[in-house]
Amino acid sequence: MKSPLIDNFNGGYSFMSGIEPYSCGAIAMSGWEVVHVTLANSMPWHAGLHAIRGFLQQHQLEPYSLCGVELRCPAPHTIEGFIEFNQRYRAVLEEWGLMVGSENPVARTNVAPLHDPPAETVLFGFSYTRPSDLNVATYVIAGGGELREGALSEENIVRTGETGPGAMLEKAARVVEIMQQRLEKLSADPALLSAIDVYTVHPLRDSLEHVVFKGIPVAKQRGIHWEVSRPPVENIEFEMDMRGVRQELVVELG
Numbered sequence: 075m076k077s078p079l080i081d082n083f084n085g086g087y088s089f090m091s092g093i094e095p096y097s098c099g100a101i102a103m104s105g106w107e108v109v110h111v112t113l114a115n116s117m118p119w120h121a122g123l124h125a126i127r128g129f130l131q132q133h134q135l136e137p138y139s140l141c142g143v144e145l146r147c148p149a150p151h152t153i154e155g156f157i158e159f160n161q162r163y164r165a166v167l168e169e170w171g172l173m174v175g176s177e178n179p180v181a182r183t184n185v186a187p188l189h190d191p192p193a194e195t196v197l198f199g200f201s202y203t204r205p206s207d208l209n210v211a212t213y214v215i216a217g218g219g220e221l222r223e224g225a226l227s228e229e230n231i232v233r234t235g236e237t238g239p240g241a242m243l244e245k246a247a248r249v250v251e252i253m254q255q256r257l258e259k260l261s262a263d264p265a266l267l268s269a270i271d272v273y274t275v276h277p278l279r280d281s282l283e284h285v286v287f288k289g290i291p292v293a294k295q296r297g298i299h300w301e302v303s304r305p306p307v308e309n310i311e312f313e314m315d316m317r318g319v320r321q322e323l324v325v326e327l328g
Contacts (some may be wrong), residue, residue, distance in 0.1 A: 078259045082179045084138035088205040089179040090259050092216060093225045093226075095160035096182035100141040100201075100219055101213040101260045107206035108141060110269070112199040115325040119145055122197025123166050125327035132201070135204060137170045142201030142214040142317075145184040148191045150308045153226055159195070183217030183315045185273045185303040197327075201317065213262045214317040215274070218252040219310035220245035226307070234309050237276055245312040246281035250289035253314055264292050266318035273303040273313040290316075 079088040079101070086106030092099040117125065127137050141266050144274040151159060167173065167180060184195070201214040220232040228234055232248045234237035258262055270293050272278060273285070278300055287294050 076193040078178055080174055080179070082138065082174050084136065085141060085179065086139065086205070087141050087179070089141070089181070090256060091177055092181075094178060095164050096216055097177070097179050098218070099181050099213060099215040099256045099260050099262070100179065101211050101262055102203055102206075105205060105239070106203045107208045107321065107322065108201050108203055108212040108317070108319050109321040110142075110199065110201045110214070110317055111323045111325050113197060114324055116146060116192065116198050117328050119163070119195045119197050120166065122327065126197070126200050127170070129325065129327060130202060133154055133204065135202065137172060139171050139202045139204065140172065140180055140200065141203055142181040142216070143197070144199040145182065145195055146192055146198045147184055147186045147195040147306055148193060149186050150304045150310070152308055153228070156226070156307050163309070173232040181214050181216035183313075184306040185217065185301065186306060187301065187303045187311060188275045189302060201319070208320060210266055210320070212260065212266065212319045213260055214319070215253065215262070215315055216254045217305070217313050217315040218249055218256070219305040219307070219313040221310070222248070228309065231309055237311055239280060242276050242281060242312065243285060246285040247289075248316050250285055254289055254314060262318060264290065267292050267296055267316055268319050269299060269317050270296055271299045271301060271315050273301050273305060274311060275302055275304055276311060
């Protein structure tokens with residue numbers, strides 16, 4: 075049976091194919107580990123990407139080690155605006171030669187904080203791989219909202235335009251299903267999960283109790299990190315991302 079993953083030998087990780095601007099997730103190869111970085115101070119996304127490259131060079135790593143990017147945007151985009159931003163974002167990674175064939179290996183999350191949003195899209199954090207003798211396969215899973223399979227369109231948003239309790243449970247259920255699929259396809263161990271992030275501006279308790287804890291049982295012990303934020307596209311109301319790492323850094327770039 076053909077593996078659903080694509081090997082990025084230059085970066086020391088394998089990844090799950092996504093869409094043009096990002097992959098669905100990445101898992102370290104043997105001899106490597108994924109490290110997660112949160113920026114001490116966010117910075118504009120374009121300058122931030124170049125600062126990541128400088129950080130990697132300082133640690134004797136190539137740009138190919140970049141496997142995850144976290145952005146924060148001022149407000150949700152229209153679908154057309156999201157596509158336009160993604161084209162500019164991907165162009166930087168293409169310029170650096172990070173594509174594997176035509177596939178973008180770098181996972182991504184991009185959400186809009188409800189409170190004190192940035193004036194422009196900024197870099198919030200990133201993940202990279204480094205050589206390691208760690209005996210577990212660390213990983214990062216990209217953000218996913220309540221979209222059915224297929225193109226990014228209004229028609230594929232679960233219960234589009236609805237935010238009542240029933241609709242939010244259905245949305246959360248779809249997102250948890252996406253997270254489960256990504257864990258399975260990456261062959262990632264859920265017991266290794268170190269961060270489970272939820273992004274929504276809507277009440278969360280019912281979604282946690284009836285959906286998230288059932289679909290991702292380890293969340294009952296690990297806990298959930300709730301960011302009161304909107305997903306990056308209008309009318310998407312619930313998003314999650316996850317990672318299983320052993321190294322978390324807070325770094326000041328720039």
